[in-house]
Amino acid sequence: MRERGLFSNSERLASIAEPVLSRDTCSMSIQRRAGAHRICRTRKRSKIRDDKAISQVRRGWTVSKRFALYVRRDKGDGILHPEPKISHLRLLRCAALAVFGGFAMAIHGAQVERWSIHEISLFSRENYGNPYRDVVVSAVFTGPDGVKITREAFWCGGNGWKVRFAPTAAGKWIWRTVCSNPRDSGLHARTGDLICVEHAGCNPIYLHGFPRIANDRRHFAYNDGTPFFWLGDTHWQMPDTEMVNECNHPEHAGRTCAFGGQFQHLLSDRSQKGFNVYQTYPSATAGHWWTAKYTLVDPRRFNEVFDLQMNRLASEGFVIALGVGHFNSSLSIPQEDLCRWARYLVARYGAHPVVWITCQEMNAPEEMAGKPFNRLSVWKAVAETISACDGYKHPHSAHQWVVDASTRPLGREPWHTWFALQGGHRNSGLTPQSRYQGYYEFVPARPMIEAEAMYEMVDCGGVNSTDDARRAAWKAMLCGCAGYTYGAAGVWALKLDDSDERWKEYNHAIKSWCEGMALPGSAQMTVLRNFFIDLEWTNLTPRFQDPSWSEWVDPERCVLATAGNRLYVAYFYGSTSRGALRKMDPSTAYRARWFNPRTGEYLAEIRPEVNPANGTWAIPEKPDGNDWTLVVGMISGGSGRARSP
Template identity: 35%
Template sequence: MDRFEAANQSEERSLRSVGPWSTVEFEFESDVDYARPYEEVDVIATFVGPHGETFRRFAFWNGGRSWRLRFAPTAAGLWAFTTAATDRTNGGLHSVAGELLCKEGSAAPLYEHGFLRASGTGTHLEHADGTPFFWLGDTHWRFAWEKWDRANKAGWSSQFRDTVDRRVRQGFTVYQANLLSWNPPPFWDRLLAGGEFDVAFFREVLDPRMEYIAASGLVNAIGLAWYAAVDGHPSAMVRLARYVVARYGSYPLVWTLGGEVAGYEPATRAQRLAAWRDVALAIQRDDDYRHPITAHLTCERPMPAEFQNEEWLTFTLSQLGHGDLDMSSEHWTDHLAAHPGKPLIEGESFYEGLTSVEPNGRRPVTDTMVRQVAYRAFQSGCSGYTYGAQGSWNGAWDSESGKSMWGDLPWHEGVDLPGAEQMGFLRRFYESVDWTSLSPAPELYSTESWINSTMYRPHVASNATRDIISVYFGETYRHDDGDAAVEVSDEGTYRVEWFDPRTGTFESVYDAERAENRRLGLPCPPTPGDWALLIRRNVG
């Protein structure tokens, strides 16, 4: 009788139970009072699953003599664990055994398909069962500072929770955040100076937020701090990383290490990269779930290539920026050509409502500007995009507290900006086809117009057989400036659909036949502005 069969017989017992990929927590009481439990002792549990699979999970100190252990089973059946503490004389922590029952069924699609990994093709992320994961992120670098039980927005009761709920309804799949942000809470400085570890900050502030994000079905793309936090104290950041893996590693996560990990000062670049590399390696050693690991990169041209040859890097999280430097789509395609086999996700670009830093003059970023970057990213080979709204990305409670070079829009106005809803429409557009099969195909487009073939050229993507083609036209494209066409694959008819990225609706759907030279003429869109076009060969 295997462990799965044994699980069926164990249901009569009083066992903790949970669904696959969902977190269950166990509590232990230490027999010893340690002066610095955060640093003095490690407790590791080895879980054995119904088919012999094993996972290690570190327990974490939760204050006083209390220790907790969090685990998410990956398959239905009976799981058993045994702990091992570095202090083997501590009977409350060492050689403690337990069981739990994992039952089929879960509430959110995220828990149905499992945690994330890179696909076998190296082009996108997917769930543990092979289901493609569409990365659509929302930025909250200061999520720990967002109010849990207050909101200065009519009809809302929580700045944090109501924002999460809104983004879930809009179709977002990722919550991109940073634990300590660029101005860490006071406990970090006290810890570096030899003071006590502030477990209450994790227990009372971070725990409910991390749990709420996971319960909402979002993947948390989490960083630890901003780049300079490792200066002079790299080992402290490694220890913090290990604690965070123990405390939150059973949730659906992506590790982004820290914000702009290299920093922008040449004199400290190498040492910062080395320090953050040590953080990544520590996470990889302690995380048996193998959550994807990446690094939030600096805004540079060409795109930074740090860590590309390192085994722990799952995908690249680029930063095209906010107009500081050239934002041509070639930066994505060039990066993918130079570093094939790793997915590329655009992680920070043109936050809506932010005041841009373009060389020719600063201006508020509009929803149109956001759309044009996001669609071009997918058309250029990116497999995900992270949106940001002024006031939300920096957690600005009001105009006064949010005032900076980036603008002074408060969160309760930024959260309502139209681009967020339109990002959900973008997801709808790509998920209407097998989006993971698309790759940049600029060679398929031809036109009589010189200006449309050069300055205002649309972005074309296609699958390998050319029976699915997507075209994105920016608002500057001149639809009345000569004929244009795309090259398709086979004889027969094609379904041609205009998609309005402002409303999320398909319009002017019709069937068209290709010409003998395999060219399919491109129609004019229903109205001016940016539009997406979807072309699919009719089968049967």
């Protein structure tokens, strides 16, 4: 059927998310007044009219001068009841919130920006004992050139389901739903269409598309091929702990947080510093996700917290590296229920800019101290479920335990497309070059991300210092990683204030997330990002102590990557930088400079020109005992795009 609605093609309104109107599950249905009798035949509902024009809610979005609004509320008994008291002001506020949230209503001919989220609301005509488990609904979207994307619907409370879809190409898209219960005319064989237009703003995801594996299989790129430099921040269990309506940062003590909440405050800081990935997962065992443990979800926290967080991250241009739980959940949640949980999360957030990490530490040992510790087979089934339900085929990995490429290996699975490595913390030491080399040489090649190493001021076998955090990042990048995920005490796992004892054995070195947010390592990640982007980092190849490229006095702590023999980048975090570069072009002059990874400043040139006799140049001692980066690039001649600043 064609979606009936109040608005013509030029009169569009964003859908209103369920939590906007109340903390109970509710839904809104806007219909043509002439067709309202069709909708209201089965149940009388309250009608609210507003004869005033509401225009220019956002440029290009207008609301008809006369419309009828029906509001239905689920009070927990499975029945939708009238909600007659909604003021015009509240209605306008809800409409504005929905519009600025970036969601388009499921109306025939609605215009949706490319790669942004379009939400379709469906309402069942039959009752289900367990709507989370007893019925499956999906929609097939057909776009330009016949491209098809299947998206599953998710139950959002009462008799409501939603489908979220992000169009990947400009033009007309048509959709049709399929329900496992074909007798339910509210969910089965529903049809509609939309018009996808190009993004008019500056959100990099909406401009360039979802991240994918780059053609060189070593890096990530946006869908249009634009390189994507991964700079992540760790927020384990963000949907469980981070607050969207409260903030206790001392800078606004006694006053309302200008950002809206602790989550938004922290996100603003990370955005300003150039981070573009949030690495997180919900705790699948937390009670607030469930009405009946592991068999029936409670949509309220999704509606009130998780959705807001995911939508805000997408609107800020962030990619979400999303898992579905911690590895030890496999011991307490039956495989069937854990797979259904994963399926629900894919349905709910698979149209967001996500990459999958399956869970935290997926290949942890099966036993520890003689007791069950993990069930890897369960997590592989979960990963297969994620892959089967993901209509976009987002990059998919598994956050790993601290292991080399040959220990409980992952990578041969059909769903696995990149490595989410864990170097570990003080109890593991910095990842040796040989371990990175093992993953880099994996066949077929795939990107590596150092997804957990030396979280700043976290105590794991000793408190990781700022120097530890910085060194781990630079070493990972010059050992071939496509980006880096940073972590900070009080942020990686939220510490609300000094009395918060969650994860206290790890977070005791700081007082709260406010202090963790301001640790100097996060600003030094900005230095790292800017350095590599300026150097056209996708041309670099790690050399892993290959004697044909270099010779070092301290080979493990001297890390080299090159772009052919045109550009050499070496990082020194030991006591000496003594050694030599090789394979340089003896017919070409090079420029050599020291770069300070703590401040982002270059020192003066080591000398006006470096002329490598016989293709070899002896490296002078670094400026002081701190870590330093040496950049040596051709001044003229040679070939290729690599250069030195």
